């Protein structure tokens with residue numbers, strides 16, 4: 001059987017012991033989809049999949065994530081170090097480590113740089129509030145469009161350990177992931193399919209919010 005082109009054709013069970021080959025195939029498929037949706041301009045973004053309690057698969061640094069092959073996905077430990085000497089994981093690997101350490105249920109993490117996330121986050125202080133949209137129900141525990149979902153916005157920082165320290169205090173309160181200002185979003189889920197649904201949901205809602213703000217001007 002051919003591997004599905006879309007991550008939405010993936011099984012939706014959470015697996016704590018994904019093989020490296022399966023993880024790489026999921027990441028390649030997810031990268032293609034995020035690229036088609038405009039979330040991965042240039043060499044932006046990074047994608048990962050948990051392999052076990054202390055290992056995960058992540059994209060190499062610097063390549064285009066829309067044209068990944070399985071060889072572009074490498075194995076790292078929760079300390080962010082590549083398992084194989086010479087492999088260079090994503091520059092933002094520590095942000096993935098932080099989520100996997102803090103969220104035992106997180107099995108897949110997606111980071112993209114959409115236009116909506118990049119622009120909107122430059123015009124808010126520290127939070128984007130999503131409210132009034134049916135699609136909010138894609139996020140775990142959300143049952144109504146009337147809820148106000150707070151998405152934290154952190155200042156961008158080239159010092160990733162410092163950025164991670166700023167993110168840490170709010171990690172318990174991120175039903176829809178988080179945004180880095182002028183940079184992009186981080187979302188995760190109990191499998192790749194759920195992580196992708198949350199990515200698409202968050203991006204759709206950020207685009208709606210940006211449009212609303214432009215119309216209100």
Ligand SMILES: CSCCC(=O)C(=O)COP(=O)(O)O
Pocket residue numbers: 042043044045046059060061062063089090091092111
């Ligand atoms: C041109 S994108 C700048 C780096 C970045 O923000 C990103 O998401 C990609 O970095 P990586 O090291 O994962 O390729």
Ligand SMILES: [Zn+2]
Pocket residue numbers: 044045046092111113183184
């Ligand atoms: Zn980035």
